[in-house]
Amino acid sequence: MGKRRSYTEEFKRDAVELSINSNKTVQEIADDLGINYGNLTRWRKEYRDSGEHAFPGNGKQKLTPEQQKIKELEDELRETKLERDILKKAVGIFSKKPK
Structure with missing residues (x-):
């Protein structure tokens, strides 16, 4: 079983902003960054719902x-x-x- 990867708040924010502002599809962005498509779409939803309070880390809420x-x-x-x-x-x- 593989080790679970964790991503920093900054990485997630940058990936989401890149996927929003780029002419590429979300799938292409995910492939370019080497992350799972499902992760990126989940991050986009969380960012859309919570804005600057998204991605608190370690289960803590901002x-x-x-x-x-x-x-x-x-x-x-x-x-x-x-x-x-x-x-x-x-x-x-x-x-x-x-x-």
């Missing part, structure tokens, strides 16, 4: 400041709900009358 704030607020809300649920259980336990 978030806009608004998306980052939303993520932080969602994390804070999740933690607050957990604390609330724990306090509700504690109140239930301590409010029981002793036998």
